[in-house]
Amino acid sequence: MKMGSKHVLQKPKLELFHIIKEATFIPVKNINFVFLTIITSFPLFCCLWYYEILLQSILSQIPRILKEPPFFYFTWPTPFDIINNLHAEFHYRLVQACLLYLVPLHLLEFISAFMSVSIASKIYKEKQMSLNEMFEKPIHKAKLRATFITSLYAHVLSTCTLLGLIWLVTTYFAIFWKSVVDVFFAVFHGAAFVALLMKYMEWSAAWKMSVVISIVEEKYGMDALVISDYFRRGSEQRGLFLMLFFSGWDFVIRVVGLYWCGIILQVCLLCLCNTMKWMASMVYFYDCKSRIFEKKVDEEMGKEIKGIDEQSSLARE
Template sequence: MKMDKKLSVIELLKQAVKLLLSNINLPLIIFLCSLPLFCFLIFFELSLQTTLSFTYQFLSKQVNVEKDLSQNDLFVQATNYLTYQPLYQQRNIWEDLSENDLIPCLIKTSLLYFFPYTILDLITTTTIVAASSTVYTSKEEPLGLLDLVRRSIKICQKRLGGCLITSLYVLLLSTSVFLFFLPFFLLFFFGFFSHWADSLNIVSLVHQRQTLLDLVPFLIYAMVVLVQATLFMYLTAKFIKWSAGWNMSLVVSVLEEDGDEGVYGSDALSLSAWYRKGHEKCDVWMMLMFLVFAVVTRMPCLYSKCSLSSSGKGVLYTGFYVGLICVGNVVKWLACVVRYHDCKTRILRNKADVEQAKPLMSGKETGGK
């Protein structure tokens, strides 16, 4: 690898695949440690699909209620919507929630995510990072299975406590950002596109002669949609950028050597940001690619409502795309390990060059005097 050249996304993925195939024992260890997470994810994804399906049905019903309510003045409609005064306040929405069992599904899915999934994902991630880094930095012949397992377990035992603290930081940050991001997402997709597009009848505005006053609701609609679209894309880009830093901080917590406990928590986040300087754009594209991959693989099951299917095909399809997501996560963490060692090597080499240059500069100054 040429150290003077920064790794692009394609080169980083190639290095990750090359690392995975460099030792036949590494895929075996990754498969064994990922198996419990894979089995749990099938159950979790089925619960998530049911929750998303019920949420979509509930929001669609509320949008339909808005459409059914008669309003003679579109400008009053726009004012009510922009001031966040729902038009369906006269309806009992909690009755619909109890009928669809939405609240129990939300609670169940949230609990599954925060406790079993987070712990299993942390153990799996720590093992993958430790084993792949051991293979990546090994100067010996391909390590044997028992030797690789022993070294990986030794790293995990030392760093698991620090990784747990870092993961709690990441969980708190990601959950806070997601809860802040969620209202904009729901408003963008279920608010204006579902309700206003039908109410304003854009085709009639274009083909019929309209006064300036008649165009006011359409102009308000266009301006708000433009603002929402801009904010939506900005928040998505920020979330992806922060996700790259959070992932690198977990790698730092596993691999960084600073005493027995290592680096964790806010120190790991700070060190991750320092290592990633100059690589932010590449990391954003890589994380965006994995995010799109995870969303695209889930869409067929969400569209066909696999969790609500009475046959076993829904579980089979869910297991298939969960396997794809697990493979994608393995490649992602291997790429993060390669990125970590590449960035650390550059920093250490630059530091060594500076230290070597100091005696030369001092000698020139002495000679000049």
């Protein structure tokens, strides 16, 4: 009797809601994790607080920079008009915000993510830990350094993609906005921006998974990126929706913080969003990993049963 190749009943994929739910239950399982997260996120909170003040001051000046002069014609603005509207303080704040994003903010986010994912992965596997055990567990410098290299790769790739998005927006407003070919270039730049943004979200899921792999699986650098790409096969859309959810959360927090609540509450919510994002990335990784292993077992069992079927057919003949 012939049998199909699908013999293992696979668990259904965790969709976006279930991934968020699993990540939310991690601190519920062990309240000590909340205290650890608050302690390890405090340096990130301080740096993010200063960064958000700079960012808000920069964004508030953009309408003034793009403001139309009283004598403008349909070809305004030109790059020279925009440059003339810039002043030294704006340049200083912009450079300062860029340097904060590239170095200290990334380093502090990495430390927070490393500690959170290291402990959350054990809690997710149903291991009970006291607060003392969380702090007493030694941190191997070699593992920390190697994981940082993976996060550095991810940070460089992420920054380059963000620069591409900024370049698309800048070229449109600096060269083509309110020109005779405005409609054509608005459609072209808009489509290119949306396409690159979607790819950025999809790639972000892979980059974050590579850092998670470095923390829990001890695979580093390009190896972690390759493994992340392998585990995500067939689950790219879930990673895209996951990053879209947290990016939307991040955007809403910034808008609400800009108009309705203070900077302190805004930064607290951003730190919470950052921690949840890493825990959700960890749950996403474990789910993708389990599906790959189930698929391998299913294929091996299918080959074995196919061989038995062939032997039975030969014996009957």
